[in-house]
Amino acid sequence: MRKTVCSILVAAMALSVSxxxxxxxxxxxxxxxxxxxxxxxxxxxATVKMMxxxxxxxxxxxxxxxNYKMEIVAYDDKGDSVEAVNVVKRxxxxxxxxxxxxxxxxxxxxxxxxxxxEAKIPLVASTATxxxxxxxDNGKVNQFMFRACFTDPYQGKVAAHFAAKKLGKKRAAIxxxxxxxxxxxxxxxxxxxxxxAGGKVVAEVSYTSGEKDFRAPLTKIKAANPxxxxxxxxxxxxxxxxxxxxxxxxxxxxxxxxxxxSENLISLAGNSLEGSLFVNHLDFDGVAAKPMRDEYKKxxxxxxxxxxxxxxxxxxMVVDAMQRAKxxxxxxxxxxxxxxxxxxxxxxxxxxxxxxxxxxxxxxxxIVGPNMKFQEKxxxxx
Amino acid sequence: MDQFLQQLVNGLSIGSIYALMAVxxxxxxxxxxxxxxxxxxxIMLGAYFGFFALTRLGVPFSVAFFIxxxxxxxxxxxxxxxxxxxLRDRRAPFLYFIxxxxxxxxxxxxxxxxxxxxxxxxxPPDLLPAWLQGDPLEWGMLTVGRIxxxxxxxxxxxxxxxxxxxxxxxxxxxxxATAYNMKASALMGINPNFVIILVFAIGGGLAGAAGVLxxxxxxxxxxxxxxxxxxxxxxxxxxxxxxxxxxxxxxxxALIETFVSGYLSTQYxxxxxxxxxxxxxxxxxxxxxGKDAEDKA
Numbered sequence: 320m321r322k323t324v325c326s327i328l329v330a331a332m333a334l335s336v337s338x339x340x341x342x343x344x345x346x347x348x349x350x351x352x353x354x355x356x357x358x359x360x361x362x363x364x365a366t367v368k369m370m371x372x373x374x375x376x377x378x379x380x381x382x383x384x385x386n387y388k389m390e391i392v393a394y395d396d397k398g399d400s401v402e403a404v405n406v407v408k409r410x411x412x413x414x415x416x417x418x419x420x421x422x423x424x425x426x427x428x429x430x431x432x433x434x435x436x437e438a439k440i441p442l443v444a445s446t447a448t449x450x451x452x453x454x455x456d457n458g459k460v461n462q463f464m465f466r467a468c469f470t471d472p473y474q475g476k477v478a479a480h481f482a483a484k485k486l487g488k489k490r491a492a493i494x495x496x497x498x499x500x501x502x503x504x505x506x507x508x509x510x511x512x513x514x515x516a517g518g519k520v521v522a523e524v525s526y527t528s529g530e531k532d533f534r535a536p537l538t539k540i541k542a543a544n545p546x547x548x549x550x551x552x553x554x555x556x557x558x559x560x561x562x563x564x565x566x567x568x569x570x571x572x573x574x575x576x577x578x579x580x581s582e583n584l585i586s587l588a589g590n591s592l593e594g595s596l597f598v599n600h601l602d603f604d605g606v607a608a609k610p611m612r613d614e615y616k617k618x619x620x621x622x623x624x625x626x627x628x629x630x631x632x633x634x635x636m637v638v639d640a641m642q643r644a645k646x647x648x649x650x651x652x653x654x655x656x657x658x659x660x661x662x663x664x665x666x667x668x669x670x671x672x673x674x675x676x677x678x679x680x681x682x683x684x685x686i687v688g689p690n691m692k693f694q695e696k697x698x699x700x701x
Numbered sequence: 702m703d704q705f706l707q708q709l710v711n712g713l714s715i716g717s718i719y720a721l722m723a724v725x726x727x728x729x730x731x732x733x734x735x736x737x738x739x740x741x742x743x744i745m746l747g748a749y750f751g752f753f754a755l756t757r758l759g760v761p762f763s764v765a766f767f768i769x770x771x772x773x774x775x776x777x778x779x780x781x782x783x784x785x786x787x788l789r790d791r792r793a794p795f796l797y798f799i800x801x802x803x804x805x806x807x808x809x810x811x812x813x814x815x816x817x818x819x820x821x822x823x824x825p826p827d828l829l830p831a832w833l834q835g836d837p838l839e840w841g842m843l844t845v846g847r848i849x850x851x852x853x854x855x856x857x858x859x860x861x862x863x864x865x866x867x868x869x870x871x872x873x874x875x876x877x878a879t880a881y882n883m884k885a886s887a888l889m890g891i892n893p894n895f896v897i898i899l900v901f902a903i904g905g906g907l908a909g910a911a912g913v914l915x916x917x918x919x920x921x922x923x924x925x926x927x928x929x930x931x932x933x934x935x936x937x938x939x940x941x942x943x944x945x946x947x948x949x950x951x952x953x954x955a956l957i958e959t960f961v962s963g964y965l966s967t968q969y970x971x972x973x974x975x976x977x978x979x980x981x982x983x984x985x986x987x988x989x990x991g992k993d994a995e996d997k998a
Contacts, residue, residue: 357819497968526967531919531928534711535962535970542704555821559919566837567707568844587823587920 341385344647346371346637347410347419348391348630349427350445351398355555356424358581360395362624363421363445366631367391369618380638383645392416396427403427404434411438417649418443420633423626425449425471425501428464435463441653443467443636445629446577446600448474449504453674460673465656467632467668468600469679471501473699474576475508475551477681478598480699482547482574483516490521492545492571494536494560496552497525505551505576521545528556533563541569553578558587565591572596580625585689592686599682601628601665602693608664632663703842708963709956714849716955717856718918721911722932723939723947724860725904731880731942732900735798736933739780741926742809743905747773747912748921749813755828762830770909777905778898780805789897806926813923821922829917852914859910860948863903867944876900880942934978940991949989 348367351360371389379386392414394406403422410416411434419435419442422428428447432455435442444452444466453464482488491513496502510520522543524536537560540548548564548571550557557579564573575597585592601608603625611631615623640655641647659670671677683694722744729737751769754760760768784801826834837846867873878886879896887893915925932951939950954974962970981988 353814353819355819524967527971529924529928530967532711532715534714535708535959536967538704538707538711538963541707555920558823566844566846566849568837568839583820587821589823589826 341382341387343388343390344380344641345390345392345414345416346634347407347414347416347440348393348421349396349403349406349410349419350421350423350626352393352395354398356398356553358583359423359446359624359626360398363423363626363630364393365619366615366623366627367393367420367634369615370631370634374638380641382641382647387641387647398424398427400426400430404430407431407434407442411435411440416440417647418637418652420630420637421445422447422452423629425452425504426499428452428466429500432461432464436461439463439653440649441465441637441640441656443633443656445626445633448577449500450673450675451500463653465636465659465670465674467629467636467663467665467676468577469681470675471505471576472508473679474598474681475505475510476512477683477697477699478549478574478576479509479512479518480516481596481598481683481697482549483513483518485697486547486572488547488572489518490543490545490547491518492522492524492540492543492548493520494533494540494548494550494552495523495525496528496556498528499552501578502551506549509549509551526556531559533560534567537564537567537569540564541567545571547572547574549574551576551578554581554584555587558584558592561588561591561595577625580684580691582622582624585686585691593688595686596694597684597686598697599684600625602682602684603691604693607666611664628664632665632668635661635663636668704963706843708959710843710845710849711963712956712959713952714846714852714918715959716952717853718911718915719932719935719951719955720860720948721856721907721914722929723936723951724863724944725908725911726933726936727939727942727944727947728876728900728904730936732876732883732897733785733798735795736802736941737904738799738802738933739784739805739809740777740904740908741929741933742806743773743777743780744908744912744915744929745813745923745925746776746809747909748916748925749817749912750909751913752822752824752916752921756825762828762833766910766913769913770906773909773912774902774905777901777908781897781901786894810923810926817923819923821920822916823920824917833917848917852918855910855914859907860944863907864944866903872899931974934974936988938978938981938988940988943988943990946988946990953989 350363351357368391371391374380374389379388396403396406410419422444423446425447428444429451441463446468447466448468448471450470452466453461455461493506495506513520522540524539526533526536550560550573557575561573573595577599579597580599612623615627636659639661640652644651644655657670659668661668666679668676680696680698683697684691685694725740747769750772751765754765754768784805788797833847833851837844875891875896878891879893883893935951935954936947938954940946958970958974961973
C-alpha cells in the first residue's frame with residue numbers, strides 16, 4: 320500500500336499571510352495506481368494533487384469565513400474490491416478524512432458504501448456508473464454515497480436510443496465481459512432500451528475478463544449478422560475485440576460506453592476502431608474542458624484522461640458542499656451535497672433523490688483517425 | 702457450415718501458438734522430470750525482446766524475430782544455470798525444482814512490471830513486413846487474418862525442424878537417450894549437463910518465437926506468462942515429455958476451447974477444457990501419447 324500525501328505547500332503559506340488559516344482539511348482519494356486500470360487511477364491522483372496545490376496556492380478554501388488548506392491522502396486499491404475496503408477503512412479511521420473522492424470503478428465503490436454510511440463520511444465517486452453505488456440492494460439510498468457521473472441505465476439508454484433512433488439500426492449484437500458488473504449492467508440497460516425503441520438484439524455473447532482471444536464468440540456475432548455491435552468494456556479489451564473483429568471480416572459499426580475513452584485506446588487498436596462511436600461524459604476538445612486540459616498538459620506533459628475531469632468535478636462538489644454548509648463537518652457536508660446544483664466541467668450537476676446527477680447530458684464521440692471527435696450532445700428521456 | 706469452418710480456423714490459429722509453447726514444457730520435462738513453470742515468463746520476455754528490437758533498435762521484423770529467439774534461449778540457459786543447476790548438484794527433490802520455477806516466474810514477471818510497467822503494448826502494424834499488413838484474406842464467408850497464417854506457418858516450420866533435429870541428428874539422439882535414461886546415457890559418454898543446456902536453449906528459443914507471435918496476435922503485457930499455462934495443460938493432455946503429444950494436445954485443446962465457446966458459451970470453455978484434462982488424467986495419466994508413468998519414474 321502506497322501512501323502519497325500532498326503536504327501543504329510552503330510557498331502557498333508564504334503567499335497567504337493575510338488570510339486567516341484555520342487548519343487543514345483532509346480529503347481521501349483511492350483508486351488503482353497499479354494494475355489494469357492504473358492509467359486512469361494515476362490520472363485521477365495527478366488531478367486531485369494539482370487541484371489541492373491550486374486551492375492552497377490561493378490561500379486555501381474559504382469555509383464560513385475561515386480558510387482551510389487541503390491535504391490529499393491517497394491510497395492505491397489496485398482495482399481490487401478487497402483492497403478498496405481496506406484502504407477506505409484506513410482513510411476513515413486512521414487518517415480521519417472528512418470526505419472521499421475517487422472510487423472510479425463500480426466494483427470498488429459498491430463494497431465501500433456500507434463503510435461510508437456507517438462512519439458518516441461522504442464519498443463522491445468519479446466514474447462509478449452502476450446504480451448500486453448510490454442505491455443499495457434493499458432499494459434504500461446509501462446516504463453518504465454520491466457521484467459526479469451519470470449512471471449506467473442512462474448511459475445504456477443513450478447508446479441504444481442513439482443507435483436505434485438516430486442511426487436507424489435495427490439489429491444489435493452485444494459483446495460483454497460476463498464477470499464485470501459494469502459490463503453486464505450496461506448490456507442489460509442497452510438491451511431493454513434498444514428493444515423498447517423497436518430494435519432487436521440478435522446476439523448476446525460474452526467473454527471472461529483476462530481473456531485475449533475473442534475470435535470464437537465474435538464469429539458467433541458475425542453469423543448473427545447484426546447492423547451494430549455494442550461493446551460495453553474497457554479500452555484494452557475494446558482494442559483487442561475491435562482488431563479481432565476486423566480480422567474476422569466484421570465490418571459493422573462498433574458502439575461503446577465510457578469504458579472506451581483513454582489515451583491508449585487508439586494506439587492499441589490501430590485503425591480497427593475507425594468510425595466507431597462511444598458515449599462519453601464530456602467533449603475532450605470542448606470549451607468547458609479547456610482550462611483544465613491546458614493546466615494538466617502543462618504540468619504533467621500529457622493529456623488529461625476522462626477520469627481527470629470526472630474526479631475534478633467530484634472534488635468541486637465536495638468543496639462546494641463545504642462552502643455552502645459553512646462547515647467542515649462530514650455530516651454537514653453530506654447534507655449540503657444532497658442539494659448540489661452547479662455547473663462543472665462535465666456538465667450541469669444537480670443531485671437528485673438517488674444521489675445521482677439528474678438529466679446530465681451525454682456526449683457522443685466518434686473515432687476519426689488518431690482523434691476522438693465530438694459528434695453530438697445527446698440526452699434522452701423515457 | 703461457414704461458421705464451423707471459421708471456428709476451425711480460429712482453433713487452429715490458437716492451437717499453433719499453444720504448440721510452440723507446449724514444446725518447451727515437454728522438452729524440459731522429458732529430460733528433468735519437472736514442469737518448468739518459469740517457461741511462461743520466458744515466453745513473455747520473448748515478446749518484449751521482439752517488441753523492443755523492432756521499435757527501439759529499428760531492425761527489420763525478421764531480425765527482431767531472431768533477436769527475440771536468441772535472447773530467450775540465453776535467458777533460459779541462464780535460468781537453468783542459476784536456478785536449477787545448484788538444485789541438481791545437491792540432488793534436491795523435484796518439488797524443489799517446481800517451487801524454484803514458480804519463484805523464478807514471479808521474479809521475472811514482477812521485474813518487468815517494475816521496470817517496463819504493466820500497460821499493454823501493441824506491435825506497431827506499420828513496422829511489420831508488408832505482407833502482414835492490410836486486410837484479412839477472404840474466401841466466401843471464411844476470413845483469415847494475415848498474422849494467423851504467418852503464425853501457423855512459423856509454428857509448423859519450427860516444429861518440423863525440431864522433429865527432424867530430434868530424430869535425425871546426433872545431438873537429437875543424445876537428447877532422446879538422456880530422456881530415456883540419464884545415468885546410462887552418461888555412462889555411454891553423453892554429457893548430461895550439455896544435453897540439459899541444449900534442451901533449455903531449444904525450449905527458450907521456441908519460447909521467444911512463441912512470445913513474438915503471441916504479442917503480434919494479441920498484445921505484449923507482463924501477465925502473459927499466466928496465460929501460457931493453457932499450453933502447459935495442452936502438454937499434459939498430449940502427454941508430457943512427448944513432442945508429437947504436445948502438438949496434438951495443443952491443437953485438440955484449442956479446437957475444443959474454440960468450439961465450446963463458439964457453440965455453447967465462453968463460460969463453459971475452461972470448464973470443458975479442465976473436465977477433459979481431469980478425465981484424461983484419470984483414464985490415462987500419461988496423456989494421449991506420453992510414455993507410461995512407471996517408465997519415467
